[in-house]
Amino acid sequence: MTEIAKKTKRYPSDLTDEEWERMAPLMPKPGRRRLREVDFREVINAVRYLVRSGCGRRMLPTNFGPWQTVYGWFRELARRFLFQTIHDIALMIDGERAGREASPTARVIDSQLVKAPHAGTRGYDAGKKVVGRKRHIAVDTDGRLLMVKLTPADISDVPAPRRSWKRSANAGLG
Structure with missing residues:
Protein backbone atom coordinates (compact mmCIF):
# COMPACT_ATOMS: atom_id res chain seq x y z
CA MET A 1 0.00 0.00 0.00
CA THR A 2 2.82 2.45 0.79
CA GLU A 3 4.37 1.80 -2.64
CA ILE A 4 1.10 2.76 -4.33
CA ALA A 5 0.82 5.91 -2.22
CA LYS A 6 4.36 6.97 -3.15
CA LYS A 7 3.70 6.58 -6.88
CA THR A 8 0.56 8.70 -6.90
CA LYS A 9 -0.26 12.13 -5.56
CA ARG A 10 -2.39 11.81 -2.44
CA TYR A 11 -3.18 15.51 -2.20
CA PRO A 12 -3.34 18.25 -4.84
CA SER A 13 -0.53 20.05 -2.99
CA ASP A 14 1.93 17.11 -3.33
CA LEU A 15 5.10 17.64 -5.35
CA THR A 16 5.31 16.26 -8.86
CA ASP A 17 8.28 14.06 -9.76
CA GLU A 18 9.69 16.88 -11.92
CA GLU A 19 9.49 19.37 -9.05
CA TRP A 20 11.14 16.94 -6.65
CA GLU A 21 13.97 16.13 -9.08
CA ARG A 22 14.93 19.82 -9.15
CA MET A 23 14.55 20.31 -5.37
CA ALA A 24 16.21 17.14 -4.09
CA PRO A 25 19.81 18.37 -4.55
CA LEU A 26 19.03 21.38 -2.33
CA MET A 27 18.07 19.28 0.68
CA PRO A 28 20.55 18.87 3.57
CA LYS A 29 22.90 15.90 3.43
CA PRO A 30 22.97 13.32 6.27
CA GLY A 31 25.17 14.34 9.19
CA ARG A 32 28.18 12.42 10.46
CA ARG A 33 26.66 11.66 13.85
CA ARG A 34 23.32 10.24 12.77
CA LEU A 35 21.68 9.15 9.58
CA ARG A 36 18.85 11.21 8.20
CA GLU A 37 15.67 9.34 9.04
CA VAL A 38 13.25 11.61 7.27
CA ASP A 39 12.01 11.74 3.67
CA PHE A 40 12.41 15.39 2.68
CA ARG A 41 9.88 15.00 -0.10
CA GLU A 42 7.29 14.19 2.54
CA VAL A 43 8.39 17.17 4.65
CA ILE A 44 7.93 19.53 1.68
CA ASN A 45 4.61 17.84 0.83
CA ALA A 46 3.49 18.35 4.44
CA VAL A 47 4.47 22.03 4.44
CA ARG A 48 2.68 22.59 1.13
CA TYR A 49 -0.38 20.78 2.52
CA LEU A 50 -0.41 23.01 5.62
CA VAL A 51 -0.08 26.19 3.58
CA ARG A 52 -2.70 25.15 1.03
CA SER A 53 -5.27 23.76 3.49
CA GLY A 54 -4.76 26.35 6.21
CA CYS A 55 -4.93 23.76 8.98
CA GLY A 56 -2.76 23.91 12.09
CA ARG A 57 0.45 21.90 12.22
CA ARG A 58 -0.95 19.67 14.98
CA MET A 59 -3.81 18.71 12.66
CA LEU A 60 -1.44 17.36 9.97
CA PRO A 61 -2.62 13.99 8.59
CA THR A 62 -0.63 11.10 10.05
CA ASN A 63 0.59 9.82 6.67
CA PHE A 64 3.04 12.77 6.59
CA GLY A 65 4.65 11.55 9.80
CA PRO A 66 4.70 13.15 13.25
CA TRP A 67 3.92 16.86 13.16
CA GLN A 68 6.88 17.52 15.48
CA THR A 69 9.28 16.08 12.89
CA VAL A 70 7.73 18.11 10.08
CA TYR A 71 7.83 21.29 12.17
CA GLY A 72 11.44 20.71 13.22
CA TRP A 73 12.60 20.26 9.64
CA PHE A 74 10.46 23.20 8.50
CA ARG A 75 12.34 25.42 10.98
CA GLU A 76 15.70 24.06 9.83
CA LEU A 77 14.90 24.58 6.13
CA ALA A 78 13.58 28.09 6.86
CA ARG A 79 16.80 28.89 8.73
CA ARG A 80 18.73 27.89 5.62
CA PHE A 81 16.49 30.12 3.43
CA LEU A 82 15.57 27.15 1.22
CA PHE A 83 11.89 28.07 0.88
CA GLN A 84 12.64 31.07 -1.37
CA THR A 85 14.70 28.80 -3.63
CA ILE A 86 11.99 26.14 -3.62
CA HIS A 87 9.39 28.80 -4.50
CA ASP A 88 11.54 30.06 -7.39
CA ILE A 89 12.03 26.54 -8.76
CA ALA A 90 8.29 25.79 -8.59
CA LEU A 91 7.58 29.14 -10.28
CA MET A 92 9.97 28.35 -13.13
CA ILE A 93 8.57 24.83 -13.62
CA ASP A 94 5.00 26.14 -13.65
CA GLY A 95 5.92 28.87 -16.16
CA GLU A 96 7.63 26.37 -18.46
CA ARG A 97 4.64 24.02 -18.17
CA ALA A 98 2.40 26.89 -19.31
CA GLY A 99 4.62 27.43 -22.35
CA ARG A 100 6.24 30.62 -21.07
CA GLU A 101 9.80 31.59 -20.28
CA ALA A 102 11.18 30.33 -16.97
CA SER A 103 11.69 33.87 -15.67
CA PRO A 104 8.63 36.13 -15.85
CA THR A 105 8.97 39.12 -18.16
CA ALA A 106 5.81 40.99 -17.12
CA ARG A 107 4.56 41.79 -13.62
CA VAL A 108 1.50 43.25 -11.98
CA ILE A 109 2.15 45.15 -8.74
CA ASP A 142 -0.84 34.35 -14.95
CA GLY A 143 -1.24 35.27 -11.26
CA ARG A 144 1.81 33.43 -9.90
CA LEU A 145 3.19 35.10 -6.79
CA LEU A 146 6.56 36.73 -7.38
CA MET A 147 7.11 39.01 -4.39
CA VAL A 148 5.55 40.17 -1.14
CA LYS A 149 7.00 43.20 0.61
CA LEU A 150 5.82 44.85 3.83
CA THR A 151 6.59 48.54 4.37
CA PRO A 152 5.40 51.26 6.73
CA ALA A 153 2.30 53.02 5.43
CA ASP A 154 4.16 56.29 4.87
CA ILE A 155 6.32 54.75 2.09
CA SER A 156 5.07 55.69 -1.36
CA ASP A 157 3.77 52.95 -3.65
CA VAL A 158 6.40 53.72 -6.29
CA PRO A 159 9.85 53.40 -4.60
CA ALA A 160 9.17 50.34 -2.41
CA PRO A 161 8.51 47.85 -5.21
CA ARG A 162 11.32 49.29 -7.34
CA ARG A 163 13.90 48.66 -4.61
CA SER A 164 12.60 45.12 -4.13
CA TRP A 165 12.63 44.43 -7.87
CA LYS A 166 16.22 45.57 -8.19
CA ARG A 167 17.22 43.10 -5.46
CA SER A 168 15.15 40.26 -6.94
CA ALA A 169 16.46 40.97 -10.46
CA ASN A 170 20.00 40.62 -9.13
CA ALA A 171 18.97 37.33 -7.51
CA GLY A 172 17.71 35.99 -10.86
CA LEU A 173 13.97 36.59 -10.54
CA GLY A 174 13.44 39.13 -13.17
Missing part, protein backbone atom coordinates in the same frame (compact mmCIF):
# COMPACT_ATOMS: atom_id res chain seq x y z
CA ASP A 110 -0.45 46.34 -6.26
CA SER A 111 -0.44 47.46 -2.66
CA GLN A 112 -2.91 47.39 0.17
CA LEU A 113 -2.97 49.48 3.31
CA VAL A 114 -3.47 47.52 6.52
CA LYS A 115 -4.31 49.20 9.82
CA ALA A 116 -1.68 48.30 12.41
CA PRO A 117 -1.74 50.88 15.20
CA HIS A 118 0.19 48.67 17.65
CA ALA A 119 2.77 47.15 15.27
CA GLY A 120 6.46 47.77 15.88
CA THR A 121 7.14 49.16 12.40
CA ARG A 122 4.37 51.29 11.03
CA GLY A 123 3.79 54.63 9.37
CA TYR A 124 1.09 57.21 8.77
CA ASP A 125 -0.54 57.43 5.34
CA ALA A 126 -1.59 61.08 5.16
CA GLY A 127 -3.77 60.53 2.08
CA LYS A 128 -5.96 57.90 3.76
CA LYS A 129 -5.32 59.12 7.32
CA VAL A 130 -4.40 55.64 8.54
CA VAL A 131 -1.62 54.35 10.80
CA GLY A 132 -0.34 51.01 9.61
CA ARG A 133 1.61 49.07 7.01
CA LYS A 134 1.42 48.46 3.29
CA ARG A 135 1.54 45.09 1.60
CA HIS A 136 3.13 45.26 -1.84
CA ILE A 137 2.37 42.14 -3.88
CA ALA A 138 3.68 41.33 -7.34
CA VAL A 139 2.38 38.56 -9.59
CA ASP A 140 3.16 37.55 -13.14
CA THR A 141 0.51 37.82 -15.84
